[in-house]
Amino acid sequence: MITRKTTSRRPRRFCIPATAVAFFALLSSGPGQAQEVSGQADPWETIAPFFSPPAEFEGQLGDYRSPLLLADGTPVKTAADWKKRRAEILQQWNDLMGKWPPLITEPKIEVLSTERRENFEQRKIRFHWTPNELTTGYLLIPEGNSPRPAVVTVYYEPETAIGLGKEERDFAYQLTKRGFVTLSIGTTEATAAKTYALYYPDIDHAEVQPLSMLGYAAANAWHVLAQCPEVDSKRIGIVGHSFGGKWAMFASCLFDKYACAVWSDPGIVFDDRPSVNYWEPWYLGYHPRPWRQRGVITEENPAHGLHLRLVAEGRDLHELHALMAPRPFLVSGGSEDQPKRWVPLNHTIAVNRLLGYSDRVAMTNRPEHSPNKESNAQLYAFFEHFLKKR
Numbered sequence: 001m002i003t004r005k006t007t008s009r010r011p012r013r014f015c016i017p018a019t020a021v022a023f024f025a026l027l028s029s030g031p032g033q034a035q036e037v038s039g040q041a042d043p044w045e046t047i048a049p050f051f052s053p054p055a056e057f058e059g060q061l062g063d064y065r066s067p068l069l070l071a072d073g074t075p076v077k078t079a080a081d082w083k084k085r086r087a088e089i090l091q092q093w094n095d096l097m098g099k100w101p102p103l104i105t106e107p108k109i110e111v112l113s114t115e116r117r118e119n120f121e122q123r124k125i126r127f128h129w130t131p132n133e134l135t136t137g138y139l140l141i142p143e144g145n146s147p148r149p150a151v152v153t154v155y156y157e158p159e160t161a162i163g164l165g166k167e168e169r170d171f172a173y174q175l176t177k178r179g180f181v182t183l184s185i186g187t188t189e190a191t192a193a194k195t196y197a198l199y200y201p202d203i204d205h206a207e208v209q210p211l212s213m214l215g216y217a218a219a220n221a222w223h224v225l226a227q228c229p230e231v232d233s234k235r236i237g238i239v240g241h242s243f244g245g246k247w248a249m250f251a252s253c254l255f256d257k258y259a260c261a262v263w264s265d266p267g268i269v270f271d272d273r274p275s276v277n278y279w280e281p282w283y284l285g286y287h288p289r290p291w292r293q294r295g296v297i298t299e300e301n302p303a304h305g306l307h308l309r310l311v312a313e314g315r316d317l318h319e320l321h322a323l324m325a326p327r328p329f330l331v332s333g334g335s336e337d338q339p340k341r342w343v344p345l346n347h348t349i350a351v352n353r354l355l356g357y358s359d360r361v362a363m364t365n366r367p368e369h370s371p372n373k374e375s376n377a378q379l380y381a382f383f384e385h386f387l388k389k390r
Contacts, residue, residue, distance in 0.1 A: 043381035043388075050330070050362040050378065053342035061350075062343040064269075065314055067322035068350060079355055082325075089319050090254070096306060097284070098208030101131050101200060104220045107227070112136070119143050120176050122162065127224055129185070129217040130200055137185040137221075138162045139228070140176040147232035149387035150181040150225045152258075154218060154240040154247040156196070157186035168371045171239050171379070178380060179388065181231050185221055186244075187214075190282075196243065197282040204288060209306055211250050211283045218251035222258060235259055235387045239379065241332075241371055242266060242275070246283065252329065253320040260327055260386045262379050265334035265369055269317045269344045270310070272296060275336050275369070279303035284310065318344035324360075325351040330382045331363040332375050339365055 052058070067089060068076040076085045094100070112124040123139040137158045142148065153161035153172040160166055161184040163173035172182035190196050195203060197210030198217055208216070218238060226233035237260045240248035245266030252261035267276030274296055279285040280303075281292065287304040297303045310316075321329075325348055331337055345361050352360045364378045371379075 043384040046381035047330070047362060047378055047385060048359075050364050051359045053346065053363075054339055057339060057342035057346070059346065060343045061346055064316055064318050064344050064347055066350070067319050067347055068354065076354065082351065082354060086323060089323060093254075093320065094212075096310070097212040098206075100208065100212070100216045100219075103216075103223065104128055104131070105223050107220060107224050109224060118177070125224075127220075129220045130198060130213070132201065133198070135185060135217070136188070137183055138172065139224075140172055140182045140184070141228075141230050142176055142179050142181065144179075144230075148179060148181050148230060149235035149237070149383070150183070150228075150231045151175050151383060151387075152218060152221050152225065152236065152238045152251075153182060153184045153244070154214070154238065154251070155184075155186045155244040156191040157188040158184040160186070168373065168376055169241055171241075171376075174376065174380060175383065178384065180383065181225065181228065183221055183225050185217070195282055199286075206286050209284050209286055210281070211246060211278070212254065214247045215250035215254045218247065219255040219257075222255065226257075233257075237261055237383055237387055239383075240264065240266075242369065245332075246278075249317070250320070252327070253323045256323070256327070258327070260383070261324070261329045262332055262382060263329065264332040264371055264375075264379070265336045267336040268321070268331055268341055270307075271336075273336060279305075279307040281305065283307070316344065318347045321345065321348045321361075322351045324348065326355050326357040326360055328360045328362070328382075328386050330379065332371065332379050333363050333365045334371070334375075335367065335369040337363070337365075339363070 070085055071088055076082050107127045110126045112126055114121060114123050120140050120142045125139050126134055126136050129135045155161055160169050161172035163170040172184040176182050187196060198213040199206040199210055200208050200213050222236055225231045225236050236258060238248045238252050238258050239262040241264035245263040248261055249263040249266055252258040270278055279297055281287055285303050285305040285307040293301050295301060333341060345363060348361050364375055366372060366375050
């Protein structure tokens with residue numbers, strides 16, 4: 001349900017016709033079937049090289065426990081076995097992180113303002129992203145009148161992604177210019193308070209790990225887009241950088257209605273690097289306040305909470321990656337996700353192979369943490385191939 005507070009007098013604009021196909025048809029089509037978009041080079045040509053690990057990492061599985069083993073050690077050999085194992089992984093992680101509240105599947109959306117920007121309409125909207133908390137974001141809708149692919153962007157605040165923040169992080173703006181409907185959301189108030197994430201039912205009594213709760217909020221954002229007449233609900237992706245990359249990763253892994261995802265340099269597995277800081281209380285190390293001093297784990301500044309248990313039990317985030325299969329995802333790697341991350345990614349490749357899929361796991365690499373024009377061009381091509389191709 002959508003209500004409007006203030007709007008412009010311009011007529012509502014809808015999306016241009018798109019040759020939509022069902023999501024599973026998209027997944028089952030091969031790379032050779034991709035078409036040129038708006039006269040530009042086939043997006044597949046841009047991203048195809050990034051679906052194969054370098055020779056030194058090909059087939060390497062490291063010390064990560066295979067997701068193709070049931071909890072009792074029985075090997076997963078068939079698609080039916082995987083269905084059982086997938087449910088097992090999801091249940092185990094949800095039990096550890098805390099159960100989500102019921103999803104908000106019919107969100108009430110209040111339109112606070114509407115303005116025209118270039119070839120799209122920008123709506124500032126407000127909706128419940130948790131049962132007890134409203135958020136404000138931006139819905140960008142290109143010209144046209146048919147259901148289009150869409151992408152949710154997540155970050156510290158929603159303005160950066162729509163082009164009102166740091167350069168090369170304007171994912172929503174750039175994707176909308178390419179014909180996608182986008183919804184930009186962010187944790188503005190929590191970022192200002194340096195608590196960053198979401199806490200349910202409140203910050204002093206959190207029953208769900210904050211990073212999982214961010215995934216829950218993004219699942220509700222999916223429903224905001226899905227009910228828009230301008231959007232094809234089978235073609236909705238999600239993207240985020242750094243903090244937003246962690247957020248996008250947990251959202252897409254834990255909520256299977258996201259058709260595909262891009263995770264920009266989040267640190268895709270546990271590590272002791274300062275920026276791969278899943279031990280912090282706003283990620284997977286929640287504990288009652290006062291909180292530990294921010295930074296790496298030391299004897300003087302120990303970590304607390306679930307993260308310690310996950311590490312002690314030999315768990316890692318590659319188990320969550322496997323929940324994506326056969327949905328495609330791209331790791332837009334920077335300083336935190338260098339080529340060695342292919343080792344955990346090989347486990348999801350193995351799951352896809354069991355299911356009969358290839359070219360579902362990709363990684364690009366750059367030296368710096370920040371996105372750049374080249375990495376972003378690859379990111380946009382990924383979405384164009386998997387969500388927009390004919």
